[in-house]
Amino acid sequence: MTPELAKTALKKYFGYDGYRPLQLDIITKVYKGQDGIVLMPTGGGKSVCFQIPAVTMNGTVVVVSPLISLMKDQVDGLNAVGIRAAYLNSSQSGGENHQVETAFENGELHLLYVSPEKLLSNGFLTFLKRRNICLFAIDEAHCISSWGHDFRPEYTRLKSLREVFPKVPILALTATADRLTRRDMAEQLGIPDAEQHIASFNRPNLSLAVRPGKKKREQIIQFLRERPDQAGIVYCLSRKQTENLAEKLREAGYNAQSYHAGLHSQERAERQADFINDRTLIICATIAFGMGIDKSNVRWVIHYSLPKNLENYYQEIGRAGRDGAAADTLLFYSYNDYTVLKSMISENANSELQIAKLDRMKEYADSLACRRRILLNYFSEDHSEDCGNCDICANPPERFDGTILAQQALSAVYRLKQSTGVNLTIDVLRGSARSEIRNNGYDRIKTYGAGRDTSSFDWGQYFNQLISLGYLYVAHEDYNKVKLTPAAQRVLFEQEKVELVKMSIIKDRREQEKAKTPKRERAARVGQMNxxxxxxxxxxxxxxxxxxxxxxxxxxxxxxxxxxxxxxxxxxxxxxxxxxxxxxxxxxxxxxxxxxxxxxxxxxxxxxxxxxRVDKERIGDVPTHEFSLKSFQSGNDIKTIAKNRSINEATVLGHLAKCYVGGADIDLAQFIPAGAATWISEARAALPEAEGNKPIVEWVNEKYGTQSVGYGTLKILEALETRAAVG
Missing domain, CATH: 1.10.150.80 (HRDC domain)
Structure with a gap:
């Protein structure tokens, strides 16, 4: 097999005159029987790396894929260009499976796509031995690693391929895997010495923007007005979000549908087909949508909420602009998204790593550095220039020459032999007298105390910037120790300058975000973690x-x-x-x-x-809510209590609600207007993302033309629900 033959096949089957970077090199290595790890961004041409060997080598390529929709799309596309391909998975009947197995046994297939469950089912590997297998291609190979963003336990048994077929090369392919995940993929598949082929992740045609997560629907509608008749995807965290948003967009006159796992498989297939064929322009979907769908004209991708990690985020925005034309991406971010995801993740196995990845996602959204630099450096691609096509580059913050600060930080990491975490490194720079520093001799290194004039908080922010800019990385597999990247060498030894964002700019932004935080969210943070x-x-x-x-x-x-x-x-x-x-x-x-x-x-x-602390919530020795209760029990009505105490009636009702939750015997039902419970329930269903009680009250009073439902009514209902829940 020769590169010339591969080029001929590329032209014959796909109509391309030349290969993209790395493709031909990977194919040539497969011809030589070598294993490989292939990392290419979405739309980068991973599939060609195993499809060309399938039509030019003797035997069948077995492709392991976790996605039924991906199998069907690729098989349909291959058959359409004359490449004989078929798949085996749980979506087929027994008769269909038998037909495919017979075609394989008769040597009629260039490629056979199988799910990992099918591959590892009883007797299937023995069945594969009936014909010559020339290559195993493991697609979405990040799923094999517990360090990855989409771990699938069944993938961990794929190591048996090397044991059963020791001479057949294995090609592991994925669109997003960080340094740690790539290494683990190779170990899990039994190909630790496999060459890693890493394509550039730079997609300069994608614009990158992050906006505060306030009035998202209004912002989306304005975004769509500026992009009429363009196809796009809105990624949401929940099924309910997809349905509610799609409905609101349809009401605004846009051709939108929802897509999530709760739909019947036939309905999902129809909606996917409608989107692929431009019958539906906008899909509001959970994150599973889009994997393996080769739709080249997606012009924009919106994330309605913060993704769990940068791998997911980059894979999802990569579904826009696959044709190389300009495309837009927009991420909505709020601190509440972060806390909700952190709570969800914290109960999982391996949660520390997942939370660390979520923190990196949050840092990306918060950052004032070029967003493309952050993404590329995250995937170990040294990129030192701003992109000019993100919201930060469009409106750059004020920066200063931070080279000396960077040199101090990087030198400390170097002299500490890359054996400490960020916090301990900062303590060394600050000249801390911690016993751990003295016991390890860290107080004797040259940079001990070199940064004592900079606060710990500021150093923490500068370290975050150095990580985002690609000079440092955190080795999660090695107790979160901070390590130098090749780019750090240029700063330490080649006088490369480093520009950092001024701390005053960061602090001003934090204050602005704090001012924007809804009251309910601020209240939730009163009990701050130490x-x-x-x-x-x-x-x-x-x-x-x-x-x-x-x-x-x-x-x-x-x-x-x-x-x-x-x-x-x-x-x-x-x-x-x-x-x-x-x-x-x-x-x-x-x-x-x-x-x-x-x-x-x-x-x-x-x-x-x-x-x-002075307890301002007491009147003499009586808490203020109990004072309202005593006044009510003495025969005073709500209006009288409010007038006598110079507070509003909703506050009095809130006091009684608090006492009721605490066990007081009060008939709260008397304070709920007829029909209010039903109206409020309707409002909550209509406004699932309402922040605070104001939108609920306004919705009810606007719809039913009454002013009898107020904030106090909601407090009473919440108290009844709380006490009922605890019995």
Whole structure:
């Protein structure tokens, strides 16, 4: 087999005169029987790397794919150009399976697509031995790695391919995998020495923008007005979001449909076909939509909420502009998205890594650095120039020459032998007297104390920028130690200049975002987690896990430690109330964690704060809500209490609601206007993303033409629901 033959086949079957970068090199290595890891962005031409060998080599290429829609689309496309391909998966009848198996046995197939479940089913590998297999192509290969963003447990058994077919080359292909995931893919497949072929991730035709997640529907409609008759995808977190948004867009006159796993398979197939064929221009979908769909004219992609990681995000925006023409991407971001996702992730196995990836996603959304540089550097592609095609480049923040600061940070990492995390590195730069620093001799390195004039907070922000700009990375597989990239060498030894965003700009932006935060969200953050206590508890968890021979998440989840670091439980009763602390864990670990909390500086500071705090919510010795209750029980009505106390009636009702939840015997039903419960239920269904009670009240009063439903009514209903829920 020769490169010339491969070029002839490319022209014959696909009509292309030449290969894209890396494709021919990969195909040539396959001809030589070599294994490979292929990393190409969505639309980069991964499939050609195994489809050309299929039509030019003796035997059949077996493609392992987790996506039924991908199999069907690719098989249909291959058959259409004269390449004999078929698939086997759970969507087929017994008769259809038999036909495909017979075609394979008769040597009639260039390619056979199978699901991992089918491949590893009883007797199937033995069945494959009946014909010559010339290559195994593992598509979406990041699924094999627990470090990846879409881990599939059944993929971990694919290592058996190397055992059963030791001489058949294996090609692992994916669109998004970071450094750690790529290495793990090779280990899991039994091809640790496979050459890695990494294409450029730069898609200069994609514009990148992030906007605050306020009034998203209005912003989307304005976005669509500026792009009439263009096809696009809106990615949402939930099925309900997809349906609600699609309905609102249709009401606004746009051709939109929802797509999610809750639809019947036939309906999903029809909606997908309608989108592919431009019968539907806009799809509001959960993240599964689009994988394997080769629609070249998607002109924009919107993320309605923050994705879980940069791998997912990059894969999804890559579905726009596959034809190379200009395309737009827009990400809506709010802090609430982050907290919701963090809560969801924290209960998963391997949650620490997933949360670390979520943090990188949040940093991307928050960042004031060129967004393309952040993405490319995340995937280990050294990119030192701003792109000119993102919202940050369009409106750049004020920067300064941060070369000296960068050199101090990078030098500290270098002299610490890349063996510490970000926080400890900052402590060394600041000249901290921590015992850990003295015991390890870190106080004797040249950069110890070199950055003492810069605060820890500012150093943390500068380190974030250096990571985003590609000078540093965090090795999650090595206890989150911070490491140097090749780009760091240029700063340390070749006098490359580094521009950083001024801290005043970052702080101003934080204040602006805080001012924009809805009242309900600010209230949710009143009980702020103590970061230093959380770090201390994580360290204790790590030590406990090591002693027990267990993964740390089996001791306590991050969310459990976060709650401890927020509420400071130091008694068994308080510890037992923490989410994630059951009886066994309370018995096994409770004493150690309570002791650590009680002996911490954070706990001592909290106790001093409590001692100084003046309780403004009391009238004499009586809490204000109990004062309202006593007045009500004395025979005063709501209006009289409000007038006498110079507060509004909704506040009085809120006081009574609070007392009711606390166990007071009050007939709250008397304060609910007839029909109000039903109206409010309708409003909540119509406004699933309403922030605070104001939109609910306004919706009800506008629809039903009444002013009898107010904030107090909602507080009463919430109290009834709360007490009913706890019995």
């Amino acid at each position: 970061d230093s206590l959380f770090d201390l508890l994580k360290e204790l968890r790590k030590e406990t896990a090591r002693a027990k021979g267990l993964p740390p998440y089996l001791i306590f989840h991050d969310s459990t430690l976060q709650e401890m670091a927020t509420t400071f439980p130091v008694t068994e009763a308080d510890m037992a109330r923490i989410s994630g602390v059951g009886e066994v864990k309370l018995t096994n670990y409770g004493d150690d964690f309570m002791k650590a909390i009680k002996e911490s500086d954070a706990y001592a500071a909290e106790q001093r704060k409590k001692a100084r």
